[in-house]
Amino acid sequence: MAKFFGNLHLVLVVGFVAAIAVMISFGASAPVDANSVLRWLHIFFGIVWIGLLYYLNFVQVPTMPKIPAEQKGAITGHIAPKVFFFFRYGALLTVLTGLGIAVVSGYAHQAMTFTGEGNVNLIGLGMWLALIMAFNVWFIIWPAQKKILGIVEATAEEKAAAAPRALYASRTNTLLSLPMLYAMVSANLG
């Protein structure tokens, strides 16, 4: 028991095998193809990304001011670097799998240019919102956090300027996540 649940990689491998068992069992009614596998991975990576966005906004950022100064290092030195690793690669893989769904479904161009019909334009809106969010992660939040966390050299002024920039971009993403998720789940383009 302890050996199994103490080993995260093993737990993930067994979860993966369980997913394959579900795919085989329900293959007749839910065919396993590039589209269904990409959708499954898309939601997995989407949860990693947005789960950590909500952890940062709902838990870490509001709690930091209440943590005694001598304990803050546990967050900034140990927790936050891990959070930002899974956060930014979760965002990247969500983008790639999401674009992959649109490409294999054949509506990528129409969706992105809003020249499709009905729900194709709805998923296009969701894709643009999520792309803006991913841009914020990689080109605003992460460069600012590298300075704040001391991963790259920065003067005290640079650190002070980076903090509100990271916060505004992170809050913008929290705001955009609500319409983005509505567009993602409502398009139902199969």
Ligand code: HEM
């Ligand atoms: C740039 C990033 C993203 C792109 C390009 C993208 C693209 C797409 C596309 C093309 C679909 C298929 C729509 C359909 O055919 O019905 C989709 C579905 C979906 N996406 Fe995203 N998406 C992105 C980010 C996200 C994020 C951050 C989440 C959060 C969890 C998410 C969750 C979902 C969900 C739940 C579905 C529904 C899947 C289904 O019904 O089969 N997406 N996305």
